[in-house]
Amino acid sequence: MSARWVIKIGSALLTNDGRGLDRDLMQVWVDQMVALRAAGIEPIVVSSGAVAEGMTRLGWARRPESIHEQQAAAAVGQMGLVQAWESCFRKHDLHTAQVLLTHDDLSDRKRYLNARSTLLTLLGFSVVPVVNENDTVVTDEIRFGDNDTLAALVANLVEADRLVILTDQEGLFDADPRQNPAATLIREARASDPAIALMAGGGGSGLGRGGMATKVRAAGLAARSGAMTTIASGRRPEVLAELCAGAAPGTTLMPDTSPMNARKQWLAGHLRMRGRVVLDAGAVRRLRESGSSLLPVGVVDVFGQFSRGEMVACEDENGGRVACGLVNYDAADARRLCRKKSHEIADVLGFMNEEELIHRDNLVVLDRG
Numbered sequence: 001m002s003a004r005w006v007i008k009i010g011s012a013l014l015t016n017d018g019r020g021l022d023r024d025l026m027q028v029w030v031d032q033m034v035a036l037r038a039a040g041i042e043p044i045v046v047s048s049g050a051v052a053e054g055m056t057r058l059g060w061a062r063r064p065e066s067i068h069e070q071q072a073a074a075a076v077g078q079m080g081l082v083q084a085w086e087s088c089f090r091k092h093d094l095h096t097a098q099v100l101l102t103h104d105d106l107s108d109r110k111r112y113l114n115a116r117s118t119l120l121t122l123l124g125f126s127v128v129p130v131v132n133e134n135d136t137v138v139t140d141e142i143r144f145g146d147n148d149t150l151a152a153l154v155a156n157l158v159e160a161d162r163l164v165i166l167t168d169q170e171g172l173f174d175a176d177p178r179q180n181p182a183a184t185l186i187r188e189a190r191a192s193d194p195a196i197a198l199m200a201g202g203g204g205s206g207l208g209r210g211g212m213a214t215k216v217r218a219a220g221l222a223a224r225s226g227a228m229t230t231i232a233s234g235r236r237p238e239v240l241a242e243l244c245a246g247a248a249p250g251t252t253l254m255p256d257t258s259p260m261n262a263r264k265q266w267l268a269g270h271l272r273m274r275g276r277v278v279l280d281a282g283a284v285r286r287l288r289e290s291g292s293s294l295l296p297v298g299v300v301d302v303f304g305q306f307s308r309g310e311m312v313a314c315e316d317e318n319g320g321r322v323a324c325g326l327v328n329y330d331a332a333d334a335r336r337l338c339r340k341k342s343h344e345i346a347d348v349l350g351f352m353n354e355e356e357l358i359h360r361d362n363l364v365v366l367d368r369g
């Protein structure tokens with residue numbers, strides 16, 4: 001597969017404005033997602049609608065105030081959501097996987113790497129991940145609270161090329177079209193443009209939580225890792241097929257920097273260094289000249305205390321800083337792996353996480369000088 005898209009579908013759209021899951025529409029998107037796969041694009045679905053579907057199943061007319069009742073509704077509704085996605089994809093002989101994430105999972109480096117590995121492994125097995133927030137366990141303070149933000153963080157996590165937000169409007173308008181019928185559609189803007197944040201109001205349906213403001217903010221987050229965002233109507237019959245064909249329905253929000261630059265900025269700017277690994281000359285050359293991953297065989301020494309998933313500096317034998325990155329093994333294990341070939345990892349440690357000490361996707365090679 002050559003590209004990866006995160007496709008987020010909002011509650012109002014998915015549940016026919018709270019009347020129950022719109023299975024026909026789900027099948028329409030799924031058929032198009034299967035066509036995306038045939039065109040070399042891996043879809044990851046971020047599906048809202050658990051609370052809305054739970055309310056329908058429990059016969060509740062209004063979203064409850066109490067967080068515990070919302071969580072209960074989400075737990076009931078999530079069953080319906082995953083059943084419906086699975087049966088739509090089964091028609092094409094594809095499997096889905098339920099992935100429930102909390103904020104903690106993505107802010108903790110170890111869990112971040114585990115979530116990333118699991119998602120990438122699922123994609124490797126041609127499974128379509130269906131992601132939602134793990135509503136049962138989150139408390140109010142740490143909720144993503146809206147799946148627009150969750151979808152953007154998933155786009156960062158898997159370095160998606162595109163975030164597609166399907167909603168009940170044609171895209172971002174210069175004012176809320178529910179309040180102002182004369183509002184006009186914004187076709188294209190930079191995700192970082194402060195003017196677009198001012199156009200976006202809160203949620204209109206009472207079912208979802210985000211509204212347009214969280215969609216614009218999500219486009220800014222997705223842009224950090226270089227993803228472009230499309231906000232479009234999920235009711236456009238061929239919306240995903242149009243995007244696949246290179247058309248630009250709805251609103252396109254462009255990132256300012258290329259994917260690699262954005263990811264490097266994000267890695268380099270957001271984390272504290274926990275330790276150092278010293279590389280031999282061959283490893284330094286491979287990192288600088290071929291953009292390779294760092295393998296244990298090229299590491300001669302390890303300093304400091306760090307856990308799997310934390311940021312470490314990579315230095316040459318004269319103490320010059322070459323790179324930094326998120327390490328796949330903790331300091332004690334990394335020490336034992338110095339100078340070892342990747343196929344020896346399981347023998348040395350009794351287990352193996354990954355064959356690299358730092359994968360190239362999680363490695364920032366620094367400019368010389």
Ligand SMILES: Nc1ncnc2c1ncn2[C@@H]1O[C@H](COP(=O)(O)OP(=O)(O)O)[C@@H](O)[C@H]1O
Nearest residue numbers: 010011167173175176201203204208210211212
């Ligand atoms: N500038 C805007 N352009 C389009 N929609 C807007 C804007 N400002 C606010 N909205 C409202 O945002 C709603 C979509 O948000 P929401 O109901 O949370 O959808 P979803 O469930 O798809 O996340 C629209 O129905 C609309 O009323």
Ligand SMILES: N[C@@H](CCC(=O)OP(=O)(O)O)C(=O)O
Nearest residue numbers: 011050051146147208209210
């Ligand atoms: N996890 C919640 C997500 C709610 C939510 O963000 O909804 P929306 O604004 O429609 O994307 C659910 O499944 O109901």
